Amino acid sequence: MKILVVSLLRLGDIIQQQPLLKALRNRHPQAEIHLLANLQCSQAESLLQGLVNKYFYFDRESLQKGLGEASYNILWSYHQAEALVQDLNKQNYHQIFNFTHNKLSAYLMGAVKAADKQGLHHTDGAFQGLKNPWLRYFNDRFSGTQPSMFHYVELLGKSFGLPVSKAVSQPSTKSKKVLFQCLTSDSKKNWGLQRFKQLKDTIESSLVDYKVQVLCAPFEKNQLAEVFSESDLLVCDLSGAQKALSESCLLVTGDTSIKHLSAQMGIPTVELVLGSSDWTKTAAFSEQSQVIASKAACSPCAHSQACSQKSQICAEDISVDQVFAAVWDKLSKKSNEATVTMRDLERASWTLQLNGVSASEVLPYANAAVEFSKIATLDAARCLLPQARQSQVQFEKWISRLEATLPNREALAGKKQLKSHDIGDFILTAQEIVKSKQDPAGYFQSVVETLMARFSSTLHFHEKMQSALAEVRELLQSRGQFIHSLEIVLKEGAYYAAGIGQLSIDGFEEAGRSVSRDREDAAV
Numbered sequence: 001m002k003i004l005v006v007s008l009l010r011l012g013d014i015i016q017q018q019p020l021l022k023a024l025r026n027r028h029p030q031a032e033i034h035l036l037a038n039l040q041c042s043q044a045e046s047l048l049q050g051l052v053n054k055y056f057y058f059d060r061e062s063l064q065k066g067l068g069e070a071s072y073n074i075l076w077s078y079h080q081a082e083a084l085v086q087d088l089n090k091q092n093y094h095q096i097f098n099f100t101h102n103k104l105s106a107y108l109m110g111a112v113k114a115a116d117k118q119g120l121h122h123t124d125g126a127f128q129g130l131k132n133p134w135l136r137y138f139n140d141r142f143s144g145t146q147p148s149m150f151h152y153v154e155l156l157g158k159s160f161g162l163p164v165s166k167a168v169s170q171p172s173t174k175s176k177k178v179l180f181q182c183l184t185s186d187s188k189k190n191w192g193l194q195r196f197k198q199l200k201d202t203i204e205s206s207l208v209d210y211k212v213q214v215l216c217a218p219f220e221k222n223q224l225a226e227v228f229s230e231s232d233l234l235v236c237d238l239s240g241a242q243k244a245l246s247e248s249c250l251l252v253t254g255d256t257s258i259k260h261l262s263a264q265m266g267i268p269t270v271e272l273v274l275g276s277s278d279w280t281k282t283a284a285f286s287e288q289s290q291v292i293a294s295k296a297a298c299s300p301c302a303h304s305q306a307c308s309q310k311s312q313i314c315a316e317d318i319s320v321d322q323v324f325a326a327v328w329d330k331l332s333k334k335s336n337e338a339t340v341t342m343r344d345l346e347r348a349s350w351t352l353q354l355n356g357v358s359a360s361e362v363l364p365y366a367n368a369a370v371e372f373s374k375i376a377t378l379d380a381a382r383c384l385l386p387q388a389r390q391s392q393v394q395f396e397k398w399i400s401r402l403e404a405t406l407p408n409r410e411a412l413a414g415k416k417q418l419k420s421h422d423i424g425d426f427i428l429t430a431q432e433i434v435k436s437k438q439d440p441a442g443y444f445q446s447v448v449e450t451l452m453a454r455f456s457s458t459l460h461f462h463e464k465m466q467s468a469l470a471e472v473r474e475l476l477q478s479r480g481q482f483i484h485s486l487e488i489v490l491k492e493g494a495y496y497a498a499g500i501g502q503l504s505i506d507g508f509e510e511a512g513r514s515v516s517r518d519r520e521d522a523a524v
Contacts, residue, residue, distance in 0.1 A: 001031040002091050007099045008058055012257030014044045016285055017099055018264045019153055021051040023162035043238045085111045097160060101139055118160055133354045134158040147442045149347045153285045167266050167286040178203060180214045181253035188275030189255045193227040198320045215241055250330050259284045268330045272318055290326050292318055340376035345384055346441035348372050349479045359477040369485035381490055388483050395476050401429045403469055412458040443475050
């Protein structure tokens with residue numbers, strides 16, 4: 001059996017896909033797993049030993065040159081791509097997975113023959129492969145700045161049925177070496193070399209046994225040498241960085257491929273979120289990683305709204321003292337207290353919906369509420385409920401107003417063009433939703449995106465918007481059912497604690513009645 005994985009992204013993306021490749025290898029231990037990646041990511045081979053049997057490379061840079069430079073034959077790039085597809089088709093793949101989900105990967109997926117294609121692919125003149133709700137969510141949320149309740153690796157694992165879990169800490173070592181990865185691929189994501197130098201001095205003066213070294217790719221050396229001494233720099237390639245990490249006790253980094261390597265090795269990591277970095281989607285997938293962004297984004301009491309907004313965080317928002325405090329906590333192995341926020345509640349609600357659970361199915365919601373109550377103390381969960389109920393009321397008002405202000409099909413049928421005054425009240429409501437910033441989980445995203453899209457006719461717009469409104473209504477019904485189930489669980493917990501007894505959340509089996517009870521019965 002041969003399996004092809006298409007991953008035409010950056011080096012860091014391939015590194016953080018290791019849990020997915022491990023899950024795929026565990027599922028098919030005897031299979032030949034091949035990886036199609038960009039040629040620039042060839043150094044990842046040393047990190048994927050035992051997971052991938054064979055590599056194919058897409059030379060994007062050469063193909064782009066062939067299309068844009070006059071010195072190339074106009075068909076050169078086409079013939080190169082055709083030769084790659086022919087080589088892939090000689091493998092007779094049984095299954096192909098698309099870990100990329102862009103148009104290029106979809107077209108390549110369509111050109112390569114396989115009995116089973118998982119993920120976005122282009123076949124018969126159309127994009128296909130998005131029947132799975134998790135895949136649709138992934139496709140919608142990772143194409144731009146849309147908020148996501150789930151990590152990139154987590155979403156792909158759910159989409160393809162590959163069980164993944166965050167990396168755990170490696171056995172404690174006696175190492176006293178702290179590593180910095182100061183530079184990122186985007187200057188807006190850099191914290192600043194002077195701040196890193198100040199952090200280095202603070203660590204070495206406060207923790208005299210510890211030594212800080214700076215990881216440095218050869219092309220970064222001149223820039224880093226302006227601030228750090230020659231002995232501070234550890235010039236190495238990716239394999240050298242892996243070895244250095246294995247001998248270290250902590251990494252401090254921005255949004256880099258090294259943070260993903262550190263995460264998969266179980267090395268404690270302090271990650272600085274700056275610029276356009278989105279920790280909710282692509283933070284280091286590890287239990288040992290601590291993210292530092294602005295104070296609002298990191299506050300455990302925050303609604304996580306600040307974390308999902310795409311306004312860029314400046315380097316000045318993160319102080320040296322703030323980072324040193326995180327370093328101190330990691331080196332002293334201080335365990336962070338688990339806090340539950342509205343983001344956790346929204347994740348639980350979205351999970352039910354993406355798993356295809358209908359709001360009319362009481363038992364799965366009750367079980368989800370019980371599981372949620374296990375990760376949150378009764379007091380913490382009770383603090384969230386008023387906010388959840390309040391936002392649910394506002395969401396219900398918005399969806400009702402949108403449904404009421406959308407003109408009916410007959411009113412739009414006679415119009416050749418749709419003008420803003422035709423749906424003025426509808427647009428005003430959508431603008432109110434966006435400006436309010438009260439929907440960080442993105443329940444109304446499909447409505448906003450549909451409103452901004454282009455359509456061939458007014459009836460086409462009406463059809464798509466009706467579909468979007470129905471999707472939002474279903475999402476809100478699911479969210480409301482989960483909140484209600486959580487209220488019941490918390491009431492039962494309070495009664496149990498008071499010694500009154502506990503009502504079975506699974507229904508009235510003791511009385512021989514159906515497990516499907518109505519809300520009035522449940523409240524009793």
